[in-house]
Amino acid sequence: MCSATATTPFIRLCKPFHSRVPTSFTFNSTRPTFFVRATVVKWRCPNQTLPPNSHTSFQKKALYLESIGIDSFSLIENHPTLITASLDDIKSTVEYITAMDFTAIEFRRMVGMCPEILTTKVSDIIPVFMFLHEEVRVSSSNIKHVINRRPRLIICNVDNQLRPTMYFLQSIGIKDVSKHTNLLSCCVEESFIPRIEYFENIGFSHRDATQMFQTFPQLFCYSIKNNLEPKYNYFVVEMGRDLKEVKKFPQYFSxxxxxxxxxxxxxxxxxxxxxxxxxxxxxxxxxxxxxxxxxxxxxxxxxxxxxxxxxxxxxxx
Incomplete structure (x- = not known):
């Protein structure tokens, strides 16, 4: 349900999306010179089973994707469930996102980074935009930048993923989460806690470790094996310096x-x-x-x- 205090650009998120025609998206009217066959799909995605009598519907789906500049074969290889997705749902998602002033180039880039966007229903996308605006306090003018930077946010569940992650970041002292929205799509148990524990294991107290992430939240994005560990070893062994310096300047790892x-x-x-x-x-x-x-x-x-x-x-x- 929409908040009564939502700003104008976000009130439209709750309006029927089928009646809107994207104004910033240019469709290619040229018909591809080939027809997609189920046998080709089977060759490209051997583990994906096509439903009965799906040749025509899938062909329409592939032609639609090609018409908006998306390579359907490459996309299906990265996201096979697209094969069985509803064409109407895909069109609705495309129309909804592009109607929010995302350009054709931006949309294709988003899909390239996160193919799951095409199979995410509008009813699941709306809560994400509302959460970012109302709870994370992302301004209306900045919402496009946030999504373009981290398209995966669109496919995240608010209750199971985004909100718990926001609460965790706030619990360690990161109050203005709107400046670190790219972290919201990360898993607390798999990404955040192991990195905090790594710094505790090399000699930092829990308080000092969390303070480092509070100072430099992007520290959560670095691989322990490929980034944190080799740079820590070089700092201690080759540079022979005190860990207090890293505590004051965790940007060292960047x-x-x-x-x-x-x-x-x-x-x-x-x-x-x-x-x-x-x-x-x-x-x-x-x-x-x-x-x-x-x-x-x-x-x-x-x-x-x-x-x-x-x-x-x-x-x-």
Whole structure:
């Protein structure tokens, strides 16, 4: 049910969608030169069973997808259940989303990233938009950006996925979830908790670990095996630095080990310089080189000097 306080762009989410004709979507009227056969589908998707007498209906479905610029064969390989989906439901979904001012290019990109969108009914999509707007507080002007950035949000169940994830993020101190909507489609048990436990296992208290994720929520997106672990090992073994630095600057894990962390650390070692992590990693290459030469060619400031902490709060990228 729509909230009485919903803004105008979102009130229309609850209106009948069949009566709306997309204004931002251009259909290709050129008829494909081939007809889709069930035997071809069987070859591309051997594990998918076609319902009886489905040749004609599936052909219409494939032709419709081709008419809006979507490669039906590639899509079916990634999402075989499209074969048995209702053409009317697919059309309704396309019409509903494109009527919200998503362009044809944006829609095709969304489907390419998340084919399940086409088999998600409008009745299941509406609650997602309402949740993002009313509970996560995503503004009307920003809703397209949020969906374009993370199309998978559209296929998530509000009660079983989105709302519990929002509550978890808020429970660890991330109050403004609207800035981190891409995390809402993640699984708390499979993605969030294992990463928090990883930092606890390497020496951080639960409070310190959660504070790192509160400071830098994107930390939840990094693979433990391919990102966190190798960068932690390099930090401790090769750099020999204190974990307190990572606690203050968890963004360390967002930088490339091969292209930034390791080469810059080695240059500092060669010059006999030890920069704070923000100065070491956040600055551009030109600024970093300039700072490195400045420190090497000048006398080392005393710890009581204001210059000792220079660069610790650098915002330059």
């Amino acid at each position: 930088y490339s080990l091969e292209n930034r962390i390791e080469p810059r650390h080695k240059r500092c070692v060669e010059m006999g310089v030890c920069f704070p992590l923000p100065l070491l990693l956040k600055t551009s290459e030109v600024t970093f080189q300039s700072r490195l030469e400045t420190f090497v060619n000048s006398s080392t400031p005393l710890k009581t000097s204001p210059l000792w902490c220079a660069g610790r709060d650098i915002d330059q990228v």
